[in-house]
Amino acid sequence: MRENKERPQDSVEQAPTAVEPVHPLLEVDGVSKHYTLRRNWLGRPEVVLQAVDRVSLKLMQGETLGVIGESGCGKSTLGKMLVRIEEPTAGDIRYQGKSILGLSGQELKRYRSEVQFIFQDPYASLNPRQKVFDILAEPMKVHGLYEGERLNRRVYELLDMVGIPGAYSERYPHEFSGGQRQRIGIARALSLNTKIIVCDEPVSALDVSIQAQILNLLRELQQSLGLSYLFIAHGLGVVKYISRRIAVMYLGKIVEIAGAEELFRQPRHPYTKALIDAHLTVNPRERGRRMLLAGEVPNAINPPRGCRFHPRCPFATDVCREQEPGLEGDGGHRFACHHPLAAAKGASAP
Amino acid sequence: MEKQAAIGRQPAIEVEHLQVQFKTESGYVTTVEDVSFSVRAGETLCIVGESGSGKSVTSLAIMGLLDAGGRVSGGQVRILGEDVVRYSRRQWDRVRGKDIAMIFQEPMSALNPAYTIGNQLIEQIVKHRKWPRSRAEQHAVELLAQVGISRPKEILKEYPHQLSGGMRQRVMIAMALSCEPKILIADEPTTALDVTIQAQILSLLKEMQEKYGLAIILITHDMGVVSEMADRVLVMYAGQVVEESDVFTLFEQHRHPYTKGLMECIPHLDLDPSEWLQVIPGTVPSFTDMPEGCRFQSRCPFVRDICRRQDPGLTALDGGHRVRCWMVREPELFRKEGDPT
Numbered sequence: 001m002r003e004n005k006e007r008p009q010d011s012v013e014q015a016p017t018a019v020e021p022v023h024p025l026l027e028v029d030g031v032s033k034h035y036t037l038r039r040n041w042l043g044r045p046e047v048v049l050q051a052v053d054r055v056s057l058k059l060m061q062g063e064t065l066g067v068i069g070e071s072g073c074g075k076s077t078l079g080k081m082l083v084r085i086e087e088p089t090a091g092d093i094r095y096q097g098k099s100i101l102g103l104s105g106q107e108l109k110r111y112r113s114e115v116q117f118i119f120q121d122p123y124a125s126l127n128p129r130q131k132v133f134d135i136l137a138e139p140m141k142v143h144g145l146y147e148g149e150r151l152n153r154r155v156y157e158l159l160d161m162v163g164i165p166g167a168y169s170e171r172y173p174h175e176f177s178g179g180q181r182q183r184i185g186i187a188r189a190l191s192l193n194t195k196i197i198v199c200d201e202p203v204s205a206l207d208v209s210i211q212a213q214i215l216n217l218l219r220e221l222q223q224s225l226g227l228s229y230l231f232i233a234h235g236l237g238v239v240k241y242i243s244r245r246i247a248v249m250y251l252g253k254i255v256e257i258a259g260a261e262e263l264f265r266q267p268r269h270p271y272t273k274a275l276i277d278a279h280l281t282v283n284p285r286e287r288g289r290r291m292l293l294a295g296e297v298p299n300a301i302n303p304p305r306g307c308r309f310h311p312r313c314p315f316a317t318d319v320c321r322e323q324e325p326g327l328e329g330d331g332g333h334r335f336a337c338h339h340p341l342a343a344a345k346g347a348s349a350p
Numbered sequence: 351m352e353k354q355a356a357i358g359r360q361p362a363i364e365v366e367h368l369q370v371q372f373k374t375e376s377g378y379v380t381t382v383e384d385v386s387f388s389v390r391a392g393e394t395l396c397i398v399g400e401s402g403s404g405k406s407v408t409s410l411a412i413m414g415l416l417d418a419g420g421r422v423s424g425g426q427v428r429i430l431g432e433d434v435v436r437y438s439r440r441q442w443d444r445v446r447g448k449d450i451a452m453i454f455q456e457p458m459s460a461l462n463p464a465y466t467i468g469n470q471l472i473e474q475i476v477k478h479r480k481w482p483r484s485r486a487e488q489h490a491v492e493l494l495a496q497v498g499i500s501r502p503k504e505i506l507k508e509y510p511h512q513l514s515g516g517m518r519q520r521v522m523i524a525m526a527l528s529c530e531p532k533i534l535i536a537d538e539p540t541t542a543l544d545v546t547i548q549a550q551i552l553s554l555l556k557e558m559q560e561k562y563g564l565a566i567i568l569i570t571h572d573m574g575v576v577s578e579m580a581d582r583v584l585v586m587y588a589g590q591v592v593e594e595s596d597v598f599t600l601f602e603q604h605r606h607p608y609t610k611g612l613m614e615c616i617p618h619l620d621l622d623p624s625e626w627l628q629v630i631p632g633t634v635p636s637f638t639d640m641p642e643g644c645r646f647q648s649r650c651p652f653v654r655d656i657c658r659r660q661d662p663g664l665t666a667l668d669g670g671h672r673v674r675c676w677m678v679r680e681p682e683l684f685r686k687e688g689d690p691t
Contacts, residue, residue, distance in 0.1 A: 070544035070545065070546065070547075071515075071544055177633055178401075179633065207400035207401050207571065208400065208571065208572075208573075208612060208615055208616060209400060209611065209612065209615050209629065209630040210400075210633070211615070212615035212616075212617070212627040212628065212629045212630070213629045213631075215617065215627055216626055216627055216629060219626070234544065234545065235617075236545070236619060237616060237617035237618060237619055237621075238617050240617065240619055240621075240623075241617035241621060241623075241627065260623065261623060264619055274546060275545060275546065276619070277549075278545040278546045278548065278549040279545060279574070279619065280548075280549075280572070280574025280575060280577060280578050281574065281577065281618075281619070282573045282574055282576075282577045282601065282613065282616055282618065283577060283601065284577045284578075284580070284597045284598055284601055285598070286577075287577060287578045287579075288553075288578070290549065292549055292550060292553060293546040293549070293550075296514055296516055296517075296547060297544070
């Protein structure tokens, strides 16, 4: 993948398709989230929903890692575990080399001031009775970062960063459009010592013309502030635009992870290929040319044995029904499949 | 029967100068203005636009389904040749479901959660076709099989909440087709679905269109859906049609700056990662505060004085291509003041 000259963090980052970088900012290590829905008379779990199952990934300083997948793939649960809205049932999450799962008190507060979350529906996450000024000022007061005149200045600075006129600070959330509310949500996420923002479908509810404004804003802020994003979404074009690397999830598992360009140029997992095929191009002369994936995503309560994708996979054989494939491949491009698609000839990265 | 014969010679549905108004505290506000189009059997018209463009209100007006505050204040809607704008509720009952049917973004809101799929589907067939229950049930099973449901008999006994989103949309399509309508309005039918399921549903709609010769009006915000499905396209902005053409012209030779902006702000998969997305600055004006002249003026990079004074109206070009823009109507004006492109 080409180095993107417009991004300022090049000195810190390494080419994503090369050897795995040494110091991830955030490291997810074999994390699972299983919900026990019913226990038997001995109190042992009987019906278990595996929302996320043994997922590992690394987020580097200054990069955007995209996570794509359809509903029920576990991408949102994964995001919530990173900000400790949900607790993993297994595995570990390390921030700057240190586990965050045992954090409490001041340490947890510090973690939460550095790792922020923005939601699909900013309206649901903004207090309707608070003016924009207070929405932005409150976290800074709670964390004791600014007060008095410096606090005021900081609020106006944040509004300016996200393109909201300072005069609007006395307004309430309902007085803004969806796009403006998302800008306010972003301003709030930036108000502390933010290093990482977990973005969960931040533009899915927006009109396409507004979506482009928000995506560009996120990219600009990343460049000027050196932020890292974990960007969760289902829209392929959106994820590819914003991400340096992309992880594809299916039924609680990562099935493929690669540099963004590489993933689309030569997907190796049949599910990734099917997702790309299902993406509607905006060229009416290419219509109808795609592999239609049969069936629907199975229930995560009783995920299929072996490879979880096998019931929908056109290439499935006995081994897929019996054995769960692990993530394999070289450092930059890995995939979990017994019968990976052939790498396109001559198309590999230089 | 005579209706059957009429199809082919004339469009299944014709809308002329449709105007819709809604009551507000400060009187009536016009939210859809001067919308005209026609759709023939077997043809798909996509109406594309963002929130507030009037695309959904247009579809509800056509179906006679405007809420209490809304009214069709001008124009005609002819379904199989008959103007239905002044139809009473009873007259609508004979047309709706039978000649024209509709499917929505969220089938859950159109299905009754308290009744089984079978109850709702069979009842509708009995009501419209006056068939005995056993025959209607037989037909219901066939319909569900046709829309790709693998266990139709079991699904009849299930409740809407027991089905996935994709399955519910299939059931909705089966219900819509149960009385063999000539016209199907699909309002964002795949917006709530995952991409792999969206591809399945769009392909099903095409299959059903071929089988029944449906005239389809597909309302969407997604240019990908338009590109996949449309024969003709209406682009709406702030309650008006700003561009209309066949699908190839729309994607390859669009003339309205808004259409151009819409196309460019989509993050294509082949966009170079170092490039930035084009944006349409600003937001849609509100209906209570609509500017004089062109409604896109505040967001248009090519705006001139004339755009602020007078609405350009639709200019007709070759092949049924129509554009609401001064650059198309009076290109001279734009050359004189300096080349905008």
